[in-house]
Amino acid sequence: MTAVGIDAIEIWTGKLQLDLPGTFAPAKGEDPGKYTKGLGLETSSFPDAYEDIVTMGANAAKRLIDRKGLDPQDIGRIDVATESAFDNSKPVSTYIAGCLEQVYDGDFHHANKGERKFACLAGTQAIDDAYNWIRAGRNRGRAALVIATDTALYARGDPGEATQGAGAVAMLITEEPSVVELSTEQGYGSADETDFLKPNQQFPSVDGKRSMQVYLARMREALTDFESVAWDTHPDDFAYIPFHTPFPGMVRKAGLLGYRHMIRDTEIEDALEGRIGRQPREEEYDDREAYEEAIRGYMDDLKETEEYRSWYADTIDPTLDISRRVGNWYTGSVHLARTSALRRAAENDLDLAGKKLLVASYGSGAQAEIHAETVMDGWREEIEAANIEDQLQRRYDLSYDEYEGVHDRHNHDMDVEMEEFTQPEGEFVFTGWGRMSERKYDYVE
Ligand code: HMG
Numbered sequence: 554m555t556a557v558g559i560d561a562i563e564i565w566t567g568k569l570q571l572d573l574p575g576t577f578a579p580a581k582g583e584d585p586g587k588y589t590k591g592l593g594l595e596t597s598s599f600p601d602a603y604e605d606i607v608t609m610g611a612n613a614a615k616r617l618i619d620r621k622g623l624d625p626q627d628i629g630r631i632d633v634a635t636e637s638a639f640d641n642s643k644p645v646s647t648y649i650a651g652c653l654e655q656v657y658d659g660d661f662h663h664a665n666k667g668e669r670k671f672a673c674l675a676g677t678q679a680i681d682d683a684y685n686w687i688r689a690g691r692n693r694g695r696a697a698l699v700i701a702t703d704t705a706l707y708a709r710g711d712p713g714e715a716t717q718g719a720g721a722v723a724m725l726i727t728e729e730p731s732v733v734e735l736s737t738e739q740g741y742g743s744a745d746e747t748d749f750l751k752p753n754q755q756f757p758s759v760d761g762k763r764s765m766q767v768y769l770a771r772m773r774e775a776l777t778d779f780e781s782v783a784w785d786t787h788p789d790d791f792a793y794i795p796f797h798t799p800f801p802g803m804v805r806k807a808g809l810l811g812y813r814h815m816i817r818d819t820e821i822e823d824a825l826e827g828r829i830g831r832q833p834r835e836e837e838y839d840d841r842e843a844y845e846e847a848i849r850g851y852m853d854d855l856k857e858t859e860e861y862r863s864w865y866a867d868t869i870d871p872t873l874d875i876s877r878r879v880g881n882w883y884t885g886s887v888h889l890a891r892t893s894a895l896r897r898a899a900e901n902d903l904d905l906a907g908k909k910l911l912v913a914s915y916g917s918g919a920q921a922e923i924h925a926e927t928v929m930d931g932w933r934e935e936i937e938a939a940n941i942e943d944q945l946q947r948r949y950d951l952s953y954d955e956y957e958g959v960h961d962r963h964n965h966d967m968d969v970e971m972e973e974f975t976q977p978e979g980e981f982v983f984t985g986w987g988r989m990s991e992r993k994y995d996y997v998e
Contacts, residue, residue, distance in 0.1 A: 554737075557687050558730035558926065559680070560696065561621050561935055562892055565613035566879055567600040567704070567719035568975045570948040571956050577715070580953040592715055593801025593873065597880030598948065599959050600704055600719045602973040603982040606637050606645060607994060610702035611652035611981040613723035617698070618653070620938055621725060625659040629695030631666045632682055634675035634884040636751065637703045639965065639992070644668035648992065649700060652981045655996050672749065673797050674916025676701030676722065676884035683726035684735055697726040701884035704963055708756040716800045718880025722888040731931030732895070733910065735924060740779025742771035742921040749917035755965045765803060767919045772796075772807055775913070775921035776814060783925065788815045788864050792898070792908040792928070795890030796869075797915035798876040804890075807913070808869040809856055821860060829854035871897035878945055887914045895928075895936040906930045949974040 571577055573594050574585030588594050600609065610633060618628075633646040646666035654660050669675040669682065676699070683697030702721035707713035748764040751757050780786055794811065796804045816822045817832055832851055838844035855861050872890040874897060882889055891912060898905050910926040951959065955974070962971040977997040984993045 555728050556730060556734040556927075556929070557684050557728055558726065558734040558929070559724050559732040560727040560730040561617050561725040562732060562888070563613045563617040563620070563723045563939055564875075564885070564889065564892065564941060564944065565609045565616070565721045565723075566944045566948065567598040567604055567609065568948055569599040569601055569951050569959060570596045570878075571599060571951050572596050573715065576951070576953050576956070588715065591802055593805065594716070594877055594880060596878050596948075597717045598719050598878075598882075599717070599951065599956070600963060601949070601959075601975050602962055602971045603977055603984075604719075605963075605983050605992070606635055606639075606702040606704060606721070607648040607652065607992065608981045608983055609719065609721035610645065610700040610723065611649045611994070613702070613721040614649060614653060614698060614700055615656065615981070616939075617723045617725055618657070623696070623725075625653070625657055625661050626663070627696055628661065628698050629664055629692050630683060630686060630697035631661060631664050632669055632679040632697065632699050633667070634669040634679040634699070634701040635703055636670060636672055636675065636883050637705070637755075638668060638670075643991070645702070646700070648994070652994050652996070655981075655994075671920060672916030672918050673799070673881075673883045673886055674914050674920050674922060676888055677912070677914035677922055680724065680726060680735070681739075687726065687728060699724045699726055701882070701888055703883035703885060705881045705883045706756060706960065706963060707759070709957070709960060711756070711759065712761050713757065713759050716881045718882050720879055720882045720885060720889075722882070722885035722892070724888065731929055732935050733891075733926035733928055733932070735926055736783065738779060738783040738924060740775040740777070740782065740923040742774025742776075742778060744771065744919060746917070746919040748919060764917055765806070767917070768797075768799075768803065768915055768921070769807060769810055771915065771919050771921035772913060772923075773810065773814065775923040776811065779923040779925075786815050786911065787819060788812055788821065788868070790909055791868060791911045791925075792903075792905055793872055793891075793894035794868055794911045794913060795872045795887055795894055796913045797887040798873060798890050799881045799886065801873040801877055804869060804873060805865075808865055809852055809861070811913075812861055812864060813852060813855060825855070825858060825860065829858065875941065875945070887912060891926075892936070892939070892941070895932055896941060899933050899936050905932055
């Protein structure tokens with residue numbers, strides 16, 4: 554079967570940043586350690602006055618199209634994943650296509666466009682749609698452009714405010730891809746949950762602590778489901794495991810859970826037995842509570858072992874480099890985690906071709922999806938071509954007062970004018986509203 558997967562990746566970060574331990578924590582009267590050590594975050598990214606989900610998505614897509622030397626005719630599908638849409642009817646993908654048509658000869662009239670929604674999971678689901686479209690032979694040799702774009706803002710004072718972020722990830726899905734091939738096998742963990750939702754409102758209603766439990770429960774189900782169609786996973790099977798990363802501290806918990814699951818009945822569990830005992834098995838306990846307490850004790854011990862620490866440092870930590878500096882990008886977050894791992898591998902000159910990733914996506918509401926990916930020969934060239942570090946470094950550093958102004962500016966219920974902090978150059982910008990309240994965009998040379 555021909556390989557289908559990700560051929561190219563480009564990101565676009567909001568052009569402003571907020572220093573969490575240095576600016577946000579003191580303004581909130583909190584210990585900076587909560588951000589750096591607890592949540593695992595350094596800075597978050599925010600859109601400047603002229604940026605939104607359309608400009609960030611279109612700018613990431615333009616970088617990708619230019620770098621790959623594509624023509625509109627080469628793209629047969631444009632899917633946008635977002636949970637920050639501002640229109641219940643017209644999809645963001647039409648706005649983005651409209652932007653791109655300002656700068657390229659030709660148009661995207663032939664392209665099937667849509668918008669995917671399932672909280673942060675939608676980016677992965679849009680890739681699925683593209684995969685299925687290509688596998689079904691409906692693509693006529695064309696590629697699919699998948700764009701995950703969000704402004705992940707919370708109401709001011711909400712605990713989630715600490716985890717905000719804004720940015721877009723554009724990915725090209727093709728046959729014979731350069732970056733990764735996607736596995737056919739997938740696992741799901743899906744349930745009707747009320748942990749994080751936006752019932753016709755911009756900022757989410759969140760039960761933060763519960764959302765973390767739901768994340769872990771659905772991930773566990775998805776891994777078991779993946780194993781039922783793929784194989785019994787082992788920690789050594791994967792070079793990296795990119796997780797959906799609302800903040801790195803969440804992934805620390807998910808990584809430990811995944812490791813415990815994968816070492817069960819393996820030589821690793823045997824080797825650890827003398828030091829921390831074997832994993833508690835539910836059938837050995839009279840009630841669930843006693844079993845859960847025993848599991849918690851085992852996990853506390855497991856987390857301190859050299860085996861786990863070294864696996865975490867190699868397999869999980871590299872996926873968090875970018876997230877630590879930009880916060881939650883919702884639909885783009887797991888795709889940033891993959892990008893981050895590949896970037897670390899390129900920096901360390903690792904030979905990744907042929908190695909496997911286990912990609913663990915998640916969306917509140919709630920659903921986890923897990924699949925495997927095989928790294929392709931062209932991964933290094935693709936990842937080195939993206940200008941990630943430049944983008945991260947050039948962001949304007951906000952004071953706390955400026956941050957509040959930016960938050961108000963992007964609050965859909967407020968009409969706030971704001972001077973931009975950065976100068977747009979070679980990018981799409983938001984210019985205002987049209988006669989039917991549609992958003993208008995221009996390209997600035
Ligand atoms: P909080 O209550 O402000 O924080 O909110 P906390 O007091 O629980 O502290 C956070 C961590 O820092 C804790 O670590 C503290 O111990 C530690 P843990 O015990 O959990 O390991 N800490 C410190 N460490 C060192 N030095 C210190 C210090 N102080 C505290 N001085 C919460 C945290 C995550 C609840 C909040 O940020 C929130 O509500 N976030 C939004 C929801 C969220 O991100 N949920 C994650 C799972 S759901 C998901 O991923 C989906 C999502 O992306 C949306 C979608 O799918 O669309 C959100």
